[in-house]
Amino acid sequence: MVALDGNSIGGLLLEVFGTDMTAAQTICATCGAAAPVAETVVYLRVPGTVVRCRTCGSVLMIIAQIRGMSCVDLSGMSALDTGQGG
Amino acid sequence: MATAAVRGRLIWQTATVTSVTTETDAVRTIGLDVPDWPGHQAGQHLDVRLTAEDGYTAERSYSIATAAGEPVAITVERLDDGEVSPYLTEELRAGDQLELRGPIGGWFVWDTSDGGPLLLVAGGSGIVPLRAILRHRQRTGSDVPARLLYSSRTLADVIYHSELDQCRDGVEVSYTLTRSQPPGWTGYSGRADAALLGKIAWPASQHPLTFVCGPTSFVEAVAGSLVALGYPAGRVKTERFGGT
Numbered sequence: 001m002v003a004l005d006g007n008s009i010g011g012l013l014l015e016v017f018g019t020d021m022t023a024a025q026t027i028c029a030t031c032g033a034a035a036p037v038a039e040t041v042v043y044l045r046v047p048g049t050v051v052r053c054r055t056c057g058s059v060l061m062i063i064a065q066i067r068g069m070s071c072v073d074l075s076g077m078s079a080l081d082t083g084q085g086g
Numbered sequence: 087m088a089t090a091a092v093r094g095r096l097i098w099q100t101a102t103v104t105s106v107t108t109e110t111d112a113v114r115t116i117g118l119d120v121p122d123w124p125g126h127q128a129g130q131h132l133d134v135r136l137t138a139e140d141g142y143t144a145e146r147s148y149s150i151a152t153a154a155g156e157p158v159a160i161t162v163e164r165l166d167d168g169e170v171s172p173y174l175t176e177e178l179r180a181g182d183q184l185e186l187r188g189p190i191g192g193w194f195v196w197d198t199s200d201g202g203p204l205l206l207v208a209g210g211s212g213i214v215p216l217r218a219i220l221r222h223r224q225r226t227g228s229d230v231p232a233r234l235l236y237s238s239r240t241l242a243d244v245i246y247h248s249e250l251d252q253c254r255d256g257v258e259v260s261y262t263l264t265r266s267q268p269p270g271w272t273g274y275s276g277r278a279d280a281a282l283l284g285k286i287a288w289p290a291s292q293h294p295l296t297f298v299c300g301p302t303s304f305v306e307a308v309a310g311s312l313v314a315l316g317y318p319a320g321r322v323k324t325e326r327f328g329g330t
Contacts, residue, residue, distance in 0.1 A: 002301075002302050002328040003302055003307075003326075004326045004327065004328055005146075005324060005325065005326045006193075007131070007191055007193065007194050007326070008147055008326070008327070008328075010131065010147075010190035010191045010192075011096065011132075011133040011145075011147065011187055011188070011190045013188060014096040015096050015187075018096075020190070020191065020192035021195040022190075022191050022192050022194070023193040024193040036193050037193070038191075038193035038324075038325070039193075039324065039325070040195055040321075044328075069163060070289045
């Protein structure tokens with residue numbers, strides 16, 4: 001399977017978070033690397049969507065959608081910051 | 087921020103196809119009339135959803151091909167084993183309807199205030215969002231210097247060829263053909279590797295802003311070469327697409 005990047009899940013994340021997340025900064029809970037969501041490594045339809053750190057490869061985020069419900073696991077990140085405050 | 091809280095959620099909506107333009111043998115530009123389109127930025131994309139009679143759905147992302155303020159259009163390359171692109175490129179006609187959502191993306195976008203100099207590196211249909219950036223630059227009268235390196239398999243695969251050839255006023259367009267070159271070809275040949283990027287890319291000391299778009303392997307190779315040339319990773323924005 002070809003890995004894409006976080007741009008490819010911009011629509012999915014906008015649906016889940018209600019705002020653009022591709023420019024949001026992630027901090028990897030495993031290695032501490034900071035990167036915008038757009039520059040993370042994304043595997044679509046694994047099944048579910050798996051987002052990995054481009055520096056260490058650890059899982060940052062998993063999103064699974066079933067029967068209209070989105071299940072979002074953000075435990076691989078120590079921060080996810082849209083810079084919008086609030 | 088009170089204003090942010092009232093922004094609508096992204097919803098699927100129905101657009102009407104206004105035109106289908108042949109760009110190359112495998113590539114079409116699809117003009118779209120989208121009711122209540124909020125406007126887009128150069129570099130953004132939208133998601134298209136096709137639904138089969140049995141309810142099966144397939145979604146794909148396509149870069150928006152037009153500048154901010156222009157009518158929405160996407161440029162789609164037919165992948166023969168694809169689920170969505172054969173329909174979009176072969177079956178779709180003006181007047182047909184299409185389900186989509188967007189605009190999407192806030193990272194791989196460029197506005198005049200972001201400045202430059204711009205280095206744009208495209209592999210295949212990765213030219214689409216970079217064309218939107220060049221159109222936006224021209225439309226706004228920006229004088230930000232821009233260089234485009236566009237890698238295609240053959241000359242016949244070059245999308246927007248006549249439009250790109252007309253770029254002037256601070257825009258330099260270079261092509262490299264990886265598979266075959268026509269007789270008398272004066273452009274570059276072979277992959278967009280470190281040696282070729284070294285000839286075309288702005289010196290890192292000019293603090294260029296770079297956008298790279300193409301298949302994953304292309305983007306990884308180009309981004310790696312640029313970092314080796316001294317480009318800071320934070321000024322190299324990348325967008326990868328797959329082959330399904």
